[in-house]
Amino acid sequence: MVQMSRRDFVKVTGTGLALATLPGFIRKGFAGVSTGDNPYNFYFQRFGIDEAMIRKVMAEALHYGGDYCDLFFQNKLSNSIRLQDNIVNSASTYITLGVGIRVLNGNQTGYSFTEDISLASMKAAARTAAGIASGSAKAVPPSFNSTKLMNYYETKVSYEDVGVKDKVGMLQSINDDVFKQDPRVVKASVYFSDSENYILVVNSEGGIASDYQPMLRISVGCTAEEADGRRENNSFNYSARDDINFLTEEKLKRLPREAVARTVKLFEAKTPPAGEFPVVLSAGSAGILLHEAIGHGMEADFNRQGISVYSEKMNKKIAEPFVTIVDNGTNPHIRGTINVDDEGIPSEETVLVKDGVLRTYIHDRISAKHYGVEPTGNGRRESFKHYPLPRMRNTYMESGPHEFEEMIASVDYGILADQFTNGQVNIGAGDFTFYVKSGSLIENGKITAPIKDVNIIGNGPDVLSKVTMVANDLKISEGGWTCGKNGQGVPVSQGMPSVLVSSITVGGRG
Amino acid sequence: MEKNGYLDLGYWVQKKAKQLGASQSALGIRQSRSVSVDYRDGKVETLKESTQQSMWIEVFAGGRYSSHSTNDLRKGSLEKFLTNAVDLTGYLEKDEFRKLADPEFYEGQSKVDLDLNDSGQSDITAEERQNRAKELGAYLEGKDERINSVASGFSDNHSESYQLASNGFEGHKESTSFSQSVSVSLQGKGDKKPEGWRYYRARHLDDLVGAEQTANEALARTQDRLGAEKIASETMPLLLENSNAASLLWRLMRPLSAYSIQQKNSFLADRKGQQVGSDLLTITDEPSIVRGLGSRYYDGDGLAAKSMPIFTKGVLNNYYTDVYYGNKLGWKPNASGASNLIMKLGLRSGAEIEAGLDRAILVTDWLGGNANGTTGDFSLGVAGWLIENGKRVKSITEMNISGNYNDLLMNLIEVGNDPWIHSSFRTPTMVFDKVSFSGS
Numbered sequence: 001m002v003q004m005s006r007r008d009f010v011k012v013t014g015t016g017l018a019l020a021t022l023p024g025f026i027r028k029g030f031a032g033v034s035t036g037d038n039p040y041n042f043y044f045q046r047f048g049i050d051e052a053m054i055r056k057v058m059a060e061a062l063h064y065g066g067d068y069c070d071l072f073f074q075n076k077l078s079n080s081i082r083l084q085d086n087i088v089n090s091a092s093t094y095i096t097l098g099v100g101i102r103v104l105n106g107n108q109t110g111y112s113f114t115e116d117i118s119l120a121s122m123k124a125a126a127r128t129a130a131g132i133a134s135g136s137a138k139a140v141p142p143s144f145n146s147t148k149l150m151n152y153y154e155t156k157v158s159y160e161d162v163g164v165k166d167k168v169g170m171l172q173s174i175n176d177d178v179f180k181q182d183p184r185v186v187k188a189s190v191y192f193s194d195s196e197n198y199i200l201v202v203n204s205e206g207g208i209a210s211d212y213q214p215m216l217r218i219s220v221g222c223t224a225e226e227a228d229g230r231r232e233n234n235s236f237n238y239s240a241r242d243d244i245n246f247l248t249e250e251k252l253k254r255l256p257r258e259a260v261a262r263t264v265k266l267f268e269a270k271t272p273p274a275g276e277f278p279v280v281l282s283a284g285s286a287g288i289l290l291h292e293a294i295g296h297g298m299e300a301d302f303n304r305q306g307i308s309v310y311s312e313k314m315n316k317k318i319a320e321p322f323v324t325i326v327d328n329g330t331n332p333h334i335r336g337t338i339n340v341d342d343e344g345i346p347s348e349e350t351v352l353v354k355d356g357v358l359r360t361y362i363h364d365r366i367s368a369k370h371y372g373v374e375p376t377g378n379g380r381r382e383s384f385k386h387y388p389l390p391r392m393r394n395t396y397m398e399s400g401p402h403e404f405e406e407m408i409a410s411v412d413y414g415i416l417a418d419q420f421t422n423g424q425v426n427i428g429a430g431d432f433t434f435y436v437k438s439g440s441l442i443e444n445g446k447i448t449a450p451i452k453d454v455n456i457i458g459n460g461p462d463v464l465s466k467v468t469m470v471a472n473d474l475k476i477s478e479g480g481w482t483c484g485k486n487g488q489g490v491p492v493s494q495g496m497p498s499v500l501v502s503s504i505t506v507g508g509r510g
Numbered sequence: 511m512e513k514n515g516y517l518d519l520g521y522w523v524q525k526k527a528k529q530l531g532a533s534q535s536a537l538g539i540r541q542s543r544s545v546s547v548d549y550r551d552g553k554v555e556t557l558k559e560s561t562q563q564s565m566w567i568e569v570f571a572g573g574r575y576s577s578h579s580t581n582d583l584r585k586g587s588l589e590k591f592l593t594n595a596v597d598l599t600g601y602l603e604k605d606e607f608r609k610l611a612d613p614e615f616y617e618g619q620s621k622v623d624l625d626l627n628d629s630g631q632s633d634i635t636a637e638e639r640q641n642r643a644k645e646l647g648a649y650l651e652g653k654d655e656r657i658n659s660v661a662s663g664f665s666d667n668h669s670e671s672y673q674l675a676s677n678g679f680e681g682h683k684e685s686t687s688f689s690q691s692v693s694v695s696l697q698g699k700g701d702k703k704p705e706g707w708r709y710y711r712a713r714h715l716d717d718l719v720g721a722e723q724t725a726n727e728a729l730a731r732t733q734d735r736l737g738a739e740k741i742a743s744e745t746m747p748l749l750l751e752n753s754n755a756a757s758l759l760w761r762l763m764r765p766l767s768a769y770s771i772q773q774k775n776s777f778l779a780d781r782k783g784q785q786v787g788s789d790l791l792t793i794t795d796e797p798s799i800v801r802g803l804g805s806r807y808y809d810g811d812g813l814a815a816k817s818m819p820i821f822t823k824g825v826l827n828n829y830y831t832d833v834y835y836g837n838k839l840g841w842k843p844n845a846s847g848a849s850n851l852i853m854k855l856g857l858r859s860g861a862e863i864e865a866g867l868d869r870a871i872l873v874t875d876w877l878g879g880n881a882n883g884t885t886g887d888f889s890l891g892v893a894g895w896l897i898e899n900g901k902r903v904k905s906i907t908e909m910n911i912s913g914n915y916n917d918l919l920m921n922l923i924e925v926g927n928d929p930w931i932h933s934s935f936r937t938p939t940m941v942f943d944k945v946s947f948s949g950s
Contacts, residue, residue, distance in 0.1 A: 274948030424878030433878030507910025
């Protein structure tokens, strides 16, 4: 563990800004899930509101009826610091504060937000959102009650107590290590960001929930040059809902080591041939395949609208019996984990595919009501500027009965895919892609030459039916994945045991 | 806040930053109002309306630099925000290259009225927005029995910003934009429900393409996707539809940046003045197009926006050089990024070019993939049509194109006369020879 003096620069780190900016900020209780007599006082003070104000705003939102309304208060404090060309020469802070007001009328949504948390401003926004309905006013609930939440990301240290000087030292030490790894390294960059997100959701059914959501991300980039002038660039990163203690000595050593190893490996890499081949996916971030091939297609808004390739597959067999796929919001400290979703629903583990059979969609309030099922805690949004949608959290396949070595041995000619950067899907047709930054060829049951920079494309239901082996080595990615949908980005993670896909199109050449 | 209120606030912030110890500062204050209406299958799905404001500031103090932003513009909050911003800067390492632009580069802004603000925007009523969104979808009622769902949307935005730098720059921008879209889902073979869409955006409401055309194009593009399948891997010409060509060329922008050059992450480094593409490759960065979607008078560094050749007959003319990486490289700054891009046009239309191809793949859609800016390698998912003897014979999907930009640019063999003006990158139809397609 890195030794960091915690309180040196409280005033100059990011949340120090908030400490100064927000009236009534109380240090106590930063660790999140509230307990005690007045569990929401901390948040009420943070946002400068009280229950009477909430009632008045809600009355405005329900002025024309509507089935439901909610108020989403958010205050997010973010910091970043960057090393480039051997010096820590840039830092940024970002403060965001506001409230989003939503009114639902059946499947219809009225939405507005304001950055000014005054009663007048909130009432004006509420009246705008209310315009989705056209009936007579509805009553505001008599009281607001909370559900007990678990805390999946308990922390000991706030980022406001981590000094800039400590961050500078950490980045410099990583930079030194990058250059020590290999004489071919010509450039290194290190980027560290942290954020603390405070949310409070209150709704017209009398529900109230709050959460403190910490996040860190650290990324190390590296460019290396061969004697013949060829250059390659690659990177390695970690992200977690955790405090600074996440960055153990071991992780800080691994960051530069992986960044350099992944970069110089590319010098040896070839472009694979074009066509359909068996592909073995390494355990870990290969879960990107699930995110694209099935995760998005299981988001219930697309199914409610009848536009997903999975709309008619519920309770049907879509994969071998050793395939079980979950979307889990409760993995401790993983990037996609949430204690509660942005609609105030507690997080849970949702089983999408059980023993090869499609079981549950990913729901928000609207879709859960449409299907007459319980919400799954997947109603998420990028910020108070957006309304919630069914979104993934940590999506992964459970371990299966096979062995990694067995898979490799079974392939005459194919690809082992190791490192992934991005993916995309067409929800309706089911076509999806993921980009393999690096991997290897498999020839006659053996791993041979490295490969790089190749896009893999397939059709979701088709590829899932071709998962013919699943190993017993599930790993969940500790990288910084962000999922985009309708212009909103949310942090997610994904995982996979090693799997064999018997045939998929590899974007090689020739 | 009133117009001048923001400018006054900007100068107040600038003065306050100086008092607190910033030797220099650059800042921007932006306010915007957006409204969007989405319909699905004849019913309102979402109504969204918002007004937002924010401020960013770059602090230069004691040879050090940091940047900050906030949406809390109350003076009391800003004072504390600035105090902390300047304090934080002191803990970083010195960077001799972090400076404001030399004021000589602020000079020479376009004198042309770029007409980026549609004053009629404030008169649009909630009812008109709803009608526009509804009408877009309504054109498709009963048009195709395979329709699962039609979504349509209309949105408009007005934004205004002030930008100040402590060495004498003051800028003001006001612009509007309007957009409309239609997306269609059709019932295909088995469980497949192919989707297609059309999206148009313009600075002025009157410049938007008609609602009926937008709807019909969305439906036709979706019908094109029915029955699409991959074909065997093959190397052949790539015919790029004008409305989709920009995606392939945008990926050159990063390797063309001084940032990538200085960080040794560009396959185009050290190639200025060299032939990097065929002699049909002529692209100019043109910031002064009236009502252009990428038009501007100045950029984020305050640099006056000027026309700049990027490639001329395949020769690389200029890199995008911002102030900071320009200082590191010892180069004069020109622009921190692309504005509008225009290409030298050919003589034939997309249809004429298509009719003359014996065997090629027309790409109308992209799906994922990526490019390695350091080496120029790319691998991208595509869908479109197999062309034989000038005819579209088979709808294709689930295929990739892969190669290296060095080869691709040299293999540009035809450019159409039909620039897509609904984007800041006004690409015409293009043909690249010898492209590797992977499929079954």
